[in-house]
Amino acid sequence: MSKWYENIGTDNTPIISSRVRLARNLADYPFAMFLSDGIADKMITEVVETIKTRPEYCDYSYLNVNEATAFDKRAFLERHAISGYMFESERRTGLLSSLDESAGIMLNEEDHIRIQCLSPGDGVDEAYKKADAIDDTLENTLKYAFDGDYGYLTSCPTNAGTGLRVSYMTHLPFLESSNQLKSLITSISKFGMTVRGIYGEGSESLGSIYQISNQVTLGKSEEEIILSLRNITRQVIEREINMLEKTLAHDRASFEDNVYRSYGVLSNCRKISAKEAMTLLSNVRLGFMSGVLKVKKPPLSIYNVVINIQPASLIKNSGRELADNETRDVFRAQYIRNVFSEEG
Amino acid sequence: MSKWYENIGTDNTPIISSRVRLARNLADYPFAMFLSDGIADKMITEVVETIKTRPEYCDYSYLNVNEATAFDKRAFLERHAISGYMFESERRTGLLSSLDESAGIMLNEEDHIRIQCLSPGDGVDEAYKKADAIDDTLENTLKYAFDGDYGYLTSCPTNAGTGLRVSYMTHLPFLESSNQLKSLITSISKFGMTVRGIYGEGSESLGSIYQISNQVTLGKSEEEIILSLRNITRQVIEREINMLEKTLAHDRASFEDNVYRSYGVLSNCRKISAKEAMTLLSNVRLGFMSGVLKVKKPPLSIYNVVINIQPASLIKNSGRELADNETRDVFRAQYIRNVFSEEG
Numbered sequence: 001m002s003k004w005y006e007n008i009g010t011d012n013t014p015i016i017s018s019r020v021r022l023a024r025n026l027a028d029y030p031f032a033m034f035l036s037d038g039i040a041d042k043m044i045t046e047v048v049e050t051i052k053t054r055p056e057y058c059d060y061s062y063l064n065v066n067e068a069t070a071f072d073k074r075a076f077l078e079r080h081a082i083s084g085y086m087f088e089s090e091r092r093t094g095l096l097s098s099l100d101e102s103a104g105i106m107l108n109e110e111d112h113i114r115i116q117c118l119s120p121g122d123g124v125d126e127a128y129k130k131a132d133a134i135d136d137t138l139e140n141t142l143k144y145a146f147d148g149d150y151g152y153l154t155s156c157p158t159n160a161g162t163g164l165r166v167s168y169m170t171h172l173p174f175l176e177s178s179n180q181l182k183s184l185i186t187s188i189s190k191f192g193m194t195v196r197g198i199y200g201e202g203s204e205s206l207g208s209i210y211q212i213s214n215q216v217t218l219g220k221s222e223e224e225i226i227l228s229l230r231n232i233t234r235q236v237i238e239r240e241i242n243m244l245e246k247t248l249a250h251d252r253a254s255f256e257d258n259v260y261r262s263y264g265v266l267s268n269c270r271k272i273s274a275k276e277a278m279t280l281l282s283n284v285r286l287g288f289m290s291g292v293l294k295v296k297k298p299p300l301s302i303y304n305v306v307i308n309i310q311p312a313s314l315i316k317n318s319g320r321e322l323a324d325n326e327t328r329d330v331f332r333a334q335y336i337r338n339v340f341s342e343e344g
Numbered sequence: 345m346s347k348w349y350e351n352i353g354t355d356n357t358p359i360i361s362s363r364v365r366l367a368r369n370l371a372d373y374p375f376a377m378f379l380s381d382g383i384a385d386k387m388i389t390e391v392v393e394t395i396k397t398r399p400e401y402c403d404y405s406y407l408n409v410n411e412a413t414a415f416d417k418r419a420f421l422e423r424h425a426i427s428g429y430m431f432e433s434e435r436r437t438g439l440l441s442s443l444d445e446s447a448g449i450m451l452n453e454e455d456h457i458r459i460q461c462l463s464p465g466d467g468v469d470e471a472y473k474k475a476d477a478i479d480d481t482l483e484n485t486l487k488y489a490f491d492g493d494y495g496y497l498t499s500c501p502t503n504a505g506t507g508l509r510v511s512y513m514t515h516l517p518f519l520e521s522s523n524q525l526k527s528l529i530t531s532i533s534k535f536g537m538t539v540r541g542i543y544g545e546g547s548e549s550l551g552s553i554y555q556i557s558n559q560v561t562l563g564k565s566e567e568e569i570i571l572s573l574r575n576i577t578r579q580v581i582e583r584e585i586n587m588l589e590k591t592l593a594h595d596r597a598s599f600e601d602n603v604y605r606s607y608g609v610l611s612n613c614r615k616i617s618a619k620e621a622m623t624l625l626s627n628v629r630l631g632f633m634s635g636v637l638k639v640k641k642p643p644l645s646i647y648n649v650v651i652n653i654q655p656a657s658l659i660k661n662s663g664r665e666l667a668d669n670e671t672r673d674v675f676r677a678q679y680i681r682n683v684f685s686e687e688g
Contacts, residue, residue, distance in 0.1 A: 257614035264612030
C-alpha cells in the first residue's frame, strides 16, 4: 500500500500537506513526565488495546519507539511520523500507525496521547475527521483529563482547551527570496499563528518549505481554529502565487533558466548534499507547478523525494550502510537521478 | 564542405589544433605600414593573381577585409581566420582562404603576406607542408625581401629569419586549476616559447584553452623550431594527462560530479554567457576525453562549439539580430541545447 505522501497531485499547489494533531491525557494517570516505566507501559497498553480491538483500525501497527534504533527513529522523524520530542525522549514511548501512515497515535509523548493525521494538499477537513473519529473511539472507552472550563487538560498549558494543532506544510520560494517572509511571520503571529521550517522550530527553512500552524488552542472552537488558519494560509499562498505570476510575466527567461538548470543538475549530478538537493528540488517543484518545466514527471511527489533524500530515509531505502557523508552524497545523487529518469 | 575545426576526433586529446604561420614581404614594396592605399591595392592584387591563376588553389576565395562589416571581421577573428592586428587595422587588407578554412593568406597585415595553415590535433607537419607549398608558389613568381644573413625580412624584427610561428592550441584545465601553469609559463619562456590564452596576448584564458608557440624565429631552422615546440608541448600535455589520471584514481566521484553537472547545465540552461559556457564546455570536453561522460557526443568538436558560441559567430549562425546581451544569452543556451541533443 502506498503512503499518503506519495500523492503526486500536490506538486500543483504551494500547499504540500496538512496535519491535524489532538493532545489528550488520561484522567487516571499522572502526566507523562511523571510516569514510571511500569505505569507508562500500563497506560500505553490500555490505549493500544482500545484501538486494536476495533475492526476499523485493523491495519494499524504498533511500534515500541524507545526500543527502536536511533536510526529508525530518525527516519520516522524525517517523514513527520513522530515528533522531535518523541525522537529525543528516553522514556517509554510508542506509536500506533495506519498502514499508509496518514494516521498515527503517539503514546507517552509530552502528553499521554497525541493523535496525528496527515493528508496531501489542503486535506485539513479529511485529516480532522479522521483524528476526531480516533478521538471518539478512545473517549468512549477511556477517561480523558477534561475540565468544564478549560477543556482538555495537557502537560503544557499552551496545548490545553481543544488540544488541537492544525498545520499546513507550504512551499514558499518567492516569499522567502523576496524577504517578505519575515514581516509576514510577524503579522501572522498577531493572529495567534506561527511559521516554522520543514523540520520544526529549531530547524533552518530548507527547500523553502514552511509550516504554518495555530499557536492558540484555548478559547476557540475547533471549527474556528481550522477556519482562521485556512484563511491566513490562503492569503499567504495567494501572495506566493502572485509573485510567481509576476515573475512569469516579467522575467520568464531567468525563471525558466533557474528551473531547468536545477533540473539539469539534479538529473546529472554524481554527488549532492541534502541541503543543496532540497534547494534544487524546490526550483524543480516550482517548475512543475508553473508548467514551465516540460520534462518527465517523476512517479512520486517532490515532497516525497525531499523526505527520501534525508540521511536516515536515504540509508533505509538503500538497504546499505552509507556510513560516511561522501558515500551518502553519492548514493543520494544516484537516487535522485533514478527518480528523474523514471516515468511518472 | 565542412571546415577544418569541425573535426570531432580532436576531443580525445589536450591538443585541440595546430597552426603554422609564415611572415613574408615583397622586396619591391615598402613595408605594409608605409603603403598608400593605391600601392597596397597593387601589392594585394599581385599576390591574389599569383594564387588565383594556379589550379591547385581553385577553391580559394578572396575577401576585402577592410570593406567587411566589423561584425563579419569579428566572426573571422573568433575562429582565428584573421589576426587581431588585421581585425583592428584601418588600412587596405585582404584574406585569401581555402574553402575548409585550413589555409589562408592574410594580405597587408603587419607584413605584406602572412600564410597561415590550421589543422586539427597535432597537425603541425601537415599544416607546415601546406604553408610551405603556398610559400613556394609565391616565391616562384614574386620577389621576397630576403637577406643572406638574416633570412626573410619582416616589418617587426621579432619575426625575421624563418618568419615562422608554430602554435598548438591546447586544453589545460588541470594545470590551470592547480596553479602550476604560471611556473610552467616561466620555464617555457626560457626556451624561447610563449603561452597565451585562446584569443591572444591580451585575452584572459577562457575555457582553460592555451596557445603554446615559439617566440624566436631567427637562428634556428624551421625543422628545429617545430621539433623543440613539439617536444615542449608534449611534456606539457603529459603533465596535464598525469594530473587527470591521478584525479581519476583518487577522486573520481568529484570529477564525475563536476563533469556531469556541467553537462546537465549546458543541456538544460535557458540563458548563458559565453564565459560560463566556455568553463562548462571545458569540463564536458574533459568528460569526453577521460571517457567519464557517457552521453551522446555532439556532431561537432567541443572546440567548434566554443567558436560558435562567441558573440559574432553566434549571431551569424542564428541569422538574426540578437542585439542585446540578454537575447544573445538566451539564443546561446538554445544553440548549446540543440548541439547536445543532436546525435554525433
